[in-house]
Amino acid sequence: MDNKDYISENQKAWDEWADIHIKGSLFYPVEQFKAGKQGWSPNIPDDIGPVAGKSILHLQCHFGMDTIMWAGQGAHITGVDFSEKAVSHARALNREVGKNAEFIRSDIYRLPEILEKQYDIVLTYYGTVVWLPDLPAWAKVIAHFLKPGGFFYIADGHPFVNMLDMDKNSDKPKFVYPYFTSGNPEKIESSTGTYANPDAATKNKVTYQWDHSLGDIVNSLIDAGLKIDFLHEFPFSFYNVFYYSNKDILVRDSRGWWRFKDDVGHFPLMFSVKAKH
Ligand SMILES: C[S@@+](CC[C@H](N)C(=O)[O-])C[C@H]1O[C@@H](n2cnc3c(N)ncnc32)[C@H](O)[C@@H]1O
Numbered sequence: 163m164d165n166k167d168y169i170s171e172n173q174k175a176w177d178e179w180a181d182i183h184i185k186g187s188l189f190y191p192v193e194q195f196k197a198g199k200q201g202w203s204p205n206i207p208d209d210i211g212p213v214a215g216k217s218i219l220h221l222q223c224h225f226g227m228d229t230i231m232w233a234g235q236g237a238h239i240t241g242v243d244f245s246e247k248a249v250s251h252a253r254a255l256n257r258e259v260g261k262n263a264e265f266i267r268s269d270i271y272r273l274p275e276i277l278e279k280q281y282d283i284v285l286t287y288y289g290t291v292v293w294l295p296d297l298p299a300w301a302k303v304i305a306h307f308l309k310p311g312g313f314f315y316i317a318d319g320h321p322f323v324n325m326l327d328m329d330k331n332s333d334k335p336k337f338v339y340p341y342f343t344s345g346n347p348e349k350i351e352s353s354t355g356t357y358a359n360p361d362a363a364t365k366n367k368v369t370y371q372w373d374h375s376l377g378d379i380v381n382s383l384i385d386a387g388l389k390i391d392f393l394h395e396f397p398f399s400f401y402n403v404f405y406y407s408n409k410d411i412l413v414r415d416s417r418g419w420w421r422f423k424d425d426v427g428h429f430p431l432m433f434s435v436k437a438k439h
């Protein structure tokens with residue numbers, strides 16, 4: 163298999179997951195969102211600033227709940243995702259809540275072939291780079307779509323976490339997996355469910371993910387011509403990282419962040435980077 167085959171397998175899974183996620187869950191509170199509450203991740207670290215009047219390209223937007231949330235704050239925003247189902251749910255949700263977000267179905271590597279525009283902000287967060295085989299090409303796409311003076315922002319799971327596993331009976335993570343990898347994807351087989359709906363019945367049980375080091379993420383942006391404003395690391399995460407091994411070791415705080423129970427911040431669980439063009 164080559165990267166095209168891996169991406170096409172992932173796409174099938176994401177189509178199925180989009181159909182599941184649009185129905186709502188604790189992770190994706192779709193009904194609350196429709197009722198006028200915020201998106202599922204209102205707790206983006208307060209790094210982005212006001213977006214009213216800004217043009218934004220939101221990469222890997224899934225079924226668009228957050229894209230629509232930013233539109234609700236006055237942004238002129240376009241969400242991009244390679245899943246046909248995700249984009250079709252996003253357009254329907256956008257119509258239903260009466261916002262003006264736009265959506266494009268595309269593999270982000272092919273986006274420059276079909277979209278001619280530049281943006282004040284390019285945004286991607288929460289479960290993004292692990293689905294991408296080629297970070298230098300990704301960073302070039304970001305630079306391509308940024309206006310001079312515009313900025314890129316990413317927040318995502320800290321690559322450090324990819325090394326850890328946890329026994330059900332222990333509250334101490336163990337180092338099990340390598341940090342530096344060969345560039346080949348990891349084949350992930352799940353018995354059932356998704357990260358948002360662990361009990362849902364699913365047909366597509368195999369996906370492929372690429373572990374990238376923090377250095378690779380940052381250097382790909384620098385090599386594409388961006389200037390790093392900051393790299394932040396956080397002792398909490400946007401999801402329950404250890405759900406499948408010991409789901410009680412992290413607890414959700416009042417802002418929705420998942421933290422170690424005793425809150426001493428043992429490990430970095432999430433990072434964010436802001437970079438200017
Ligand atoms: C975990 S979601 C993104 C996070 C988003 N914040 C959310 O709502 O959860 C990952 C998204 O990446 C999309 N995706 C994966 N690989 C892609 C690619 N090569 N091009 C475009 N979208 C991709 C998937 O379809 C999925 O919707």
